[in-house]
Amino acid sequence: MSPAGERRIVVVGAGMAAARLVEGLVARGLGPQVTVLGKEHHAPYNRILLSAVLEGTHDAGALTLRDPAWFAEHGVDLRLGVRVVEVDRGRRVVRTVDDTGAEAEVAFGRLVLATGLIPKLPPIRGVVDRKGHLHPKVHAFRTMADCRDLLAVLPDARRAVVVGGGLLGLQVARALAGRGLACEVVEGSEHLMSRQLSAPGGQALARDLRRLGTSVYTGSRAVRLTDEGLVLDNGFTLSTDLVILTAGGRPAMALARDAGLTVRRGVVVDSRLASVDDPEIHAIGDCAEFVDAEGVARTTGFVSPAWEQASLLAEILAGEERAYRGSRSVARLRATDLDVAVLGEPEEMNADEQTEVVEIFNPLAGSYRKLVVRHGVIVAATLVGDLSHVGLITQHYDRGTRLGPDEPGALLMPPRPTGPTRLHDSTEICSCAGVSAGEVRACSSLEQVVETTRATTGCGGCKEAVCQLLGTTTPQEARALG
Known part of the structure; x- marks a missing residue:
């Protein structure tokens, strides 16, 4: 291998985690040593906000995280529309193929796998023909190309069925x-967002959806697509013009597996986010699996831990002594008129002698709030229908604040009407990027916030709070920004 190859950092994947990693490497002067290989033809973009493009509240161009000119300006070799088909660990090269079938090899000193998820195709007869093509009524929803394809057929559609009641499915349904x-x-599953919510939380969310005019069928599976519509296993047939598949995905691990790396639910990595088999091959984001200090194996699934991994790996690749110890998980549902936040993994923590659960459920109002507390510290939380205290709860969750016996219950009660409250500078505003109120106040414009902190570029749920902190809009105007 040439000396240049020995120094080169090759990133496989051009998604949100890869973009954050490259930003960190550029900030440390390593841009000219970086090659990014992306399968899509679009520069890295905010995948979370694709549903906002579908809804019409965001322009597709606004989702771009960094355009090709930025990569070129900082010496980064960005190659789009290329697929990595092999990692040759012995020769320290990756082999790529572009749309024309042309092959190439790229030498690496360090390799980072940021390959994300592969969408699952549910076992529904009729959605795929014998040649492997989707039925004209059926659309996946994972990429910018998927979004554009779906937008193109919307003018001729009147009815749609979304298969999958998770975060993405609900965002698409509302859009x-x-x-x-x-x-x-x-x-x-028996209720919506079953991976994040308990049955009462899922029921509250379903009630909100029905109130907004969207029908919900839980505990039912689509089994066949016919000329009459989508047939469910309970015998119902849903007449529809469109079927959108959003039923989850699995980590893209084929490259790692074929290269002889240890894979389970994801590519198994250590505290340096390196493969346990090869210290010069790393994995971040949805495709990585880290075993924490308690021996629990976890994949991320959300943007905030993926960005945390990317930022830390940039420091490691720059020669800094850092160790990954796991990430907090904060999930926000970004959908009009639906308010959901999940901190940690509340459904995996059962009440015991050390753990207590505080819940408030109002099925008539469609609200559900739950805190899981251990030794006075919030270790997980679920909020459906009322996010008025999400900032304070997240702050206590992050800091491990020890609460008094009455405080968990008070945090779940609706806020009392009072005058304007000034948030402390340490209060977290953007859970995706981990940005505080003080960091936002230090900026003079929304553009500066985006450029210096990356707040609002994740799920977008913090934009209203950011604009209010900047004093650039009224609450109503900020809300209209989406």
């Missing part, structure tokens, strides 16, 4: 409803 389509959601 389609916002476009005027009659929308129905089919979820095989």
Whole structure:
């Protein structure tokens, strides 16, 4: 291998985690040593906000995290529309193929796998023909190309069925409803967002959806697509013009597996986010699996831990002594008129002698709030229908604040009407990027906030709070920004 190859950092994948990693490497002067290989033809973009493009509240161009000119300006070799087909660990090269079939090799000193997820295709007869092509009514929703394909057919559609009642499925359902389509959601589990919410939380969310005009079928699976519509296993047939598949995905591990690296639910990495088999090959984001100090193996699934991993790996690749110890998990549902936040993994923590659960459930109002507390410290939380205290709860969760016996209950109660409250500078505003109120106040414009802190570039749920802190809008105007 040439000396240049020995120094080169090759990143496989050009998604949100890869973009954050490259930003960190550029900040440390390593841009000219970096090559980014992306399968899509679009520069890295905010995948979380694709549903906002579908809804019509965001322009597709606004989702770009860094355009090709930025990569070129900082000496980064960005190659789009290329697929990595092999990692040759012995020769320290990756082999790529572009759309024309042309092959190439790229030498690496360090390799970073940021390959994300592969969408799952549910076992529904009729959605794929014998040649492997999707039925004209059926659309996946994972990439910018998927979004554009779906937008192209919306003018001729009146009814849609979304298969999958997780975060993405609900965002797509609300986006389609916002476009005027009659929308129905089919979820095989007994309640919506079953990976994040308990049954009461899922029921509250379903009630909110029905109130907004979207039908929900839980505990039912789609089994067949016919000329009459989508057939469920309970015998119902849902007449529809469109079927959108959002039923999750699995970590993209084929490259790692074929290269002889240890994979389980993801590519198994150590505290340096390096493969346990090869210290010069790293994995971050959805495709990585880290075993924490308690021996629990975890994959991320959300942007905030992926960005945390990317930022830390940039420091490691720059020669800094850092160790990854796991990430907090904060999930926000970004959908019009639906408010959901999940901190940690509340459904994996059962009440015992050390752990207590505080819950408030109002099925009539469609609200559900839950805190999981251990030794007075919030270790997980669920909020559905009322996020008025999410900032304070997140702050206590992050800091491990020891609460008094009455404080958990008070945190779940609706806020009392009072005058304006000034948030402390340490209060977290953007959970995706880990940005505090003080960091926002230090900026003079929304553009400066985006450039220096990356707040609002994740799920977008903090934009209203950021604008209010900047004093650039009224609460109503900030809310209208989406």
